[in-house]
Amino acid sequence: MKNIDSKVNIIPLIAKADTISKNDLQKFKCKIMSELISNGIQIYQLPTDDEATTHVNTSMNGLLPFAVVGSMDEVKVGKRMVRGRQYPWGVLQVENEDHCDFVKLRDVLLYTNMEDLKEQTHTWHYERYRCSKLQKMGFTDVGADNQPVSYRTSLSILRGSNKRRQ
Helix, strand or coil: CCCCCCCCCCCCEECCHHHCCHHHHHHHHHHHHHHHHHCCCCCCCCCCCCCCCHHHHHHHHCCCCEECCCCCCEEEECCEEEEEEEECCEEEECCCCCCCCHHHHHHHHHHHCHHHHHHHHHHHHHHHHHHHHHHHCCCCCECCCCCECCHHHHHHHHHHHHHHHC
16 A cells, blocks of 8 residues: 555545444554554545535544445345345444445545545646656756756757757
């Protein structure tokens, strides 16, 4: 994960969270977060600078890593069908917030923070990738006098050095 945290937004999840008790799940969440911090792995933190989403995102950042359960099966609960897993002791519902964090994760990513996620991906990850690729091609964003150089100037300098090589 250390190799990819500068390339993608990492959102830690615990899959199959129904296989662990609530107490053990909390201990596991703490252990995962301490491992991420001790190894210097950058994860996507939900932004808390916007007044409209501060309260929600602060509480959701406290839930990291999200404990999720997935299922393709439809199970009958009462008179309605829900997505979940049938066990001898009862039904685990994927979209029940008491059973897992799936609904919270979906809401926070798709409804509350989609624009921030897209913006961070573009401004942070893509721009870092683009700059490294341009530098490998020989382009630079500063000249010999440490002044900013435009793309056009950098291109003409690069073309001039290529002509001298030929």
